[in-house]
Amino acid sequence: MCCLPAQAAVHVLVVSGLGGEAEYAKRFADQASHIAQASQSVAGDAQHVRLLSAEAATAAAVEQSLTSLAGTLRSGDQLIVVLIGHGSYDGSDYRYNLPGPDLTGARLVKLLDAFAPAVQQLVVVATSASGALAKPLQRAQRVVITATKSGAERNATRYASQWERALTTDAADRDKDGTVTAQEAHDFAERQVADAFKADAALATEHAQLVGDGASRIVVALLGAKALYAADAQLQVLRGEQQQVEARLDAARSRKDTMSEDAWYGALEPLLVEIAKLDQRIDAREAQLSTAGGAR
Template structure:
């Protein structure tokens, strides 16, 4: 089994210490094969940004790749081993509150799709969407998987399940050009501008929206047609939604717009604040779920009634971020 690393630490050899085995990572960043020195440098910068994000938020992180650690023959073997060590699951206390600590998995690099199989390019053997599906199938924790590679959309078909947020840089496997989305997603989790609800944290939903906007701006400024269009899936329908749907800028043809579940998983963006404790996060998530319930209950009633019902909940949420009184 592999011990979790705090941000800034280097990978340590595997350990058989039972106490270490019980510890779980918060974030796993996988850096694939660069192909060229230029891309390798770009991917290293993106991975470093994730290290900084996790250090600020007090999250444990392990980077896998581009080259495997000494005890593994390939990056693919290391990835499979680390995922197996992080199956985890909610504690007894968390079970009572329907809360668990999510695992974030971020894939940085190139991807391919041959019309049947989508793969994440690693140094050595590549990893396909179906292999990821098999590795993650035993996972007992909620998951946020961000595949920031070209041709990544088919991973939604493979990985979409209840309790998971799946983000891809493209809307289909045919978008095979190098994807810039990964840069903007990493930057979003360090940007106060991405914090749409002003809670000093950036959720997976907020980061997805921000990164999608910045990706489109990148192509607009270069006078080029965008060759990538990101999707997010968090309702297990395997369809995914574009940022325009989450922002209400496009009509839903069928199904339900994704995003509600993704809004529950956040990374602290304000360096002056301490991360919420597990108990505080549990309380916040219950209150935010109550807000969503109230919005549905009062959907066809005057806004004033919704406001009156929501104020006590909003005040409780505010008290969580205010901290203890002096």
């Protein structure tokens, strides 16, 4: 249940920083590549997804990409930035480790602040010490996710690999609507990281945080058929009808606290049945298109 206007554009920048060791370098590059690939489902146009990896991922390249995007994106558009790798914090500023000069936190803030205020931003900094950026990056129309709670959590993080999993499988799609929102992806990644530390009986060295409103309205991946056949007119009509029922469902949810349990489920059932029947028609149409190799 996302809410971008039909004409809004989504642009994604994924950066894989220095690994230090070969194992980390490969891991970061792979994660960035998979996230970029998954992001195409929401960006629609492959040109809207930029991947900076290995030697190409310099501070200058990041600056150039963001500056260029700042000139391109209009109000209502959406920017998703994902930074993977190692970060550090010296007590006054964050540094993102890149080939050549590092990108400082202060510079990153400046680059992101250059976008039009009404551009919805999601900034995921999945590096060590990234918690230092949470406050400086905080701004209206921007959701910030950091892998750590402060600059003092300096160990290599596990968050990026779980963010990658959230975008590339259906594990994070809690409401099973075929879309993964930033909130769902974050909830999933955060829990997986915590569980992994618990399973290892290890002290957790990272505690992710999400700052800003609207994470549940930012879609970071579309799964399965949802990513297909977006152009089919019949499906567009059905999905339009579906959005109307979902709007009624949202309205009903807002009244839940005032109702008894029986009354609530009594009110909920017809709406859910309506959605189920619409989904049946959508599935049937998608199956038809699939058999016919229809337009996407």
